[in-house]
Amino acid sequence: RKAIIAGDLVSVELRQEAQKKLGCNIYVLYGCNETGECCIAGPPCVYNNSELIGKAINGYTIEIVDKNHNQLSINQIGQIRIKSDCNITHYLDEDQKTAESFQDGYMYPGDHGFIDEFEQLHFKGRKDGMMLFNSINIYPLEIQKCMLSHPNVNDIAITSIKHEIH
Secondary structure, eight states: OEEEEOSSOOOHHHHHHHHHHHTSEEEEEEEETTTEEEEEEOTTGGGTOTTEEEEEOTTOEEEEEOTTOOBOOTTOOEEEEEEOTTSOOOOTTOHHHHHHHEETTEEOOSEEEEEOTTSOEEEEEEGGGOEEETTEEEOHHHHHHHHHTSTTOOOOOOOOOOOSOO
16 A cells, blocks of 8 residues: 655655555655656655655656756756656646746746755745845755754744835
8 A cells, every 4th residue: 555645845744744645555646637647656765854745756757957948957056947748848828828837848847956965856835925135045945954853843834024225
């Protein structure tokens, strides 16, 4: 028996609790409508890291690139891009969105992450969810993870607000 988590990040605690209560191994799938599921992570590492979303499934190429589409090194955070024969190639009647999301055979889902030395993809947040402060990229997911680790914090929501200086 196996259970699959997909669609959003799930905390390590919830992954562990689901595994205990369901009595089966938990697997994490990552993908989007434009590519299908392209990445999978399984036990035991899914119980230790809520950002881990796994290795590319056969037939998929997943890369991390900078804003100029240059491939980044191991453990460097950047844009996730996905290539496969399963990818759609464009959005119907949406030229601007197509130009932003599809380039050189790759689909850019708008997510940020990094690939580690074991070829495992780690999710760091949505590109449109990233906040910029004094030229520093801030990922709300990082703040959320840190604050939720405090024993007196049950839940949290993070948002950015416009400021005159920043």
